[in-house]
Amino acid sequence: MSSPNVIVIGAGPSGISMAHTMKHKLGFTDFTIYEKLDGVGGTWRTNTYPGVGCDVPTILYSFAFNLNPNWSKELCDGPEILEYMEATVDKFDLRKHMEFSIECLGANWNEETKKWDVRFKDLKTKIEFVRCAAVFISAVGGISYPRDVKFPGMEKFKGAMFHTARWDHSYDYEGKRMAVIGNGCSAAQVVPAVVKDVASIKQYARSAQWYHERPNRNFSKAETWAFRYIPLWERWKRLQLFLENDDLVTTYMPGAEATTKRAKVEDHAKRYIFSRAPKKYHNVLVPNFPLGKECTNSQAPALLTIDLSGCKRRIFDPNYLDALNEPNLELLPEGIQEFDETGIVSESGRKEEFDVIVLATGFQVQRFLTPMEVFGKGKNRLNQQWKEQGGAQAYMGTFVHGFPNFAIL
Numbered sequence: 334m335s336s337p338n339v340i341v342i343g344a345g346p347s348g349i350s351m352a353h354t355m356k357h358k359l360g361f362t363d364f365t366i367y368e369k370l371d372g373v374g375g376t377w378r379t380n381t382y383p384g385v386g387c388d389v390p391t392i393l394y395s396f397a398f399n400l401n402p403n404w405s406k407e408l409c410d411g412p413e414i415l416e417y418m419e420a421t422v423d424k425f426d427l428r429k430h431m432e433f434s435i436e437c438l439g440a441n442w443n444e445e446t447k448k449w450d451v452r453f454k455d456l457k458t459k460i461e462f463v464r465c466a467a468v469f470i471s472a473v474g475g476i477s478y479p480r481d482v483k484f485p486g487m488e489k490f491k492g493a494m495f496h497t498a499r500w501d502h503s504y505d506y507e508g509k510r511m512a513v514i515g516n517g518c519s520a521a522q523v524v525p526a527v528v529k530d531v532a533s534i535k536q537y538a539r540s541a542q543w544y545h546e547r548p549n550r551n552f553s554k555a556e557t558w559a560f561r562y563i564p565l566w567e568r569w570k571r572l573q574l575f576l577e578n579d580d581l582v583t584t585y586m587p588g589a590e591a592t593t594k595r596a597k598v599e600d601h602a603k604r605y606i607f608s609r610a611p612k613k614y615h616n617v618l619v620p621n622f623p624l625g626k627e628c629t630n631s632q633a634p635a636l637l638t639i640d641l642s643g644c645k646r647r648i649f650d651p652n653y654l655d656a657l658n659e660p661n662l663e664l665l666p667e668g669i670q671e672f673d674e675t676g677i678v679s680e681s682g683r684k685e686e687f688d689v690i691v692l693a694t695g696f697q698v699q700r701f702l703t704p705m706e707v708f709g710k711g712k713n714r715l716n717q718q719w720k721e722q723g724g725a726q727a728y729m730g731t732f733v734h735g736f737p738n739f740a741i742l
């Protein structure tokens with residue numbers, strides 16, 4: 334029997350880990366990774382906006398098979414992470430298994446060959462083609478397609494406008510009047526990074542966020558030396574960080590203990606917000622929703638679960654609250670009514686003029702695997718199956734019933 338071949342889609346951190354596992358843990362080399370970008374790194378290649386960085390300690394946000402003693406600080410910036418991803422791919426000789434600027438359009442399970450027919454488009458030549466594989470693995474990540482919002486009159490605006498994930502580096506924002514729409518993690522990183530260079534920023538934010546303190550310190554030479562030369566020192570630090578971060582997850586759990594913990598974390602966040610942000614914003618900054626609220630599971634009424642709908646990902650503050658003290662920054666706690674040629678009219682009818690509008694509107698997080706269309710046994714469409722089941726479901730988050738030899742990372 335011939336050995337199976339594998340197709341992986343996506344060369345972000347997940348695709349790189351998968352490639353390393355196949356090649357160096359399993360000794361298996363008959364695999365190809367197809368990536369729509371022009372190189373590796375996924376999120377860290379796509380997102381190049383000012384201030385982009387990790388909000389998880391980078392010693393933890395590293396490949397277990399390639400710890401890096403050279404991280405410059407506790408929470409590293411995007412370019413340093415991307416460089417690490419590139420270096421990892423070269424160190425483990427994974428690049429020759431990768432093809433770039435190729436987008437996967439979808440895949441069909443072929444009942445006759447018992448293989449996957451995977452459809453691709455070469456983004457340079459626009460040529461579409463099919464490759465077959467015994468095993469088909471999706472490593473496309475959850476947030477690689479920006480959420481493109483449509484506001485009335487948007488097409489009329491004559492200035493510059495781009496999404497944070499498509500930052501236009503040819504545009505010089507120095508001394509310009511900037512609007513930032515949104516106040517999620519990307520906005521919280523962009524605003525402090527540009528506030529001192531622009532003439533003004535007006536930030537539109539419809540609802541509040543939980544901001545948490547997260548200082549970021551450069552590693553000293555002694556620490557770097559220790560990471561490099563003291564055996565297992567970095568692994569020990571990583572274990573500590575893992576346990577600390579894992580403990581944060583319990584904030585979202587049901588039960589009395591978690592409720593008490595949640596209240597403590599919320600209280601701490603409130604006090605942090607009050608200590609950093611100007612008083613005039615205190616009311617609009619503190620959320621009126623909990624970090625997570627308990628509810629009963631409709632399929633298993635005896636079980637308490639945590640309902641995160643209406644709640645948001647908490648923000649580990651990258652100096653955003655401090656930036657709110659800058660005199661050229663104004664936070665407008667309202668949405669957008671419409672755009673016109675010169676600017677934005679907000680929901681309250683206030684008109685502001687801008688040179689550049691930054692859309693910090695996030696990503697298409699609800700539409701798993703899109704725009705890929707995956708058809709399994711009986712030509713079942715994956716997204717249709719999930720819709721009928723009431724949401725995305727996979728065994729161990731990886732394998733889906735009726736989709737043989739298909740895995741989701």
Ligand SMILES: Cc1cc2nc3c(=O)[nH]c(=O)nc-3n(C[C@H](O)[C@H](O)[C@H](O)COP(=O)(O)OP(=O)(O)OC[C@H]3O[C@@H](n4cnc5c(N)ncnc54)[C@H](O)[C@@H]3O)c2cc1C
Nearest residue numbers: 343345346347368369375376387388389436437473474477
């Ligand atoms: C701005 C930003 C900051 C973040 N910060 C953190 C953080 O601090 N800590 C943290 O834990 N997480 C963070 N994340 C989440 C981050 O996405 C994950 O940590 C990590 O990158 C996921 O890796 P991945 O390989 O699964 O997905 P990705 O990094 O998204 O990589 C997926 C790859 O698949 C490719 N792809 C997608 N669809 C196709 C297709 N149809 N055909 C071909 N290729 C395709 C994409 O181009 C991409 O290169 C952040 C995300 C963003 C956007």
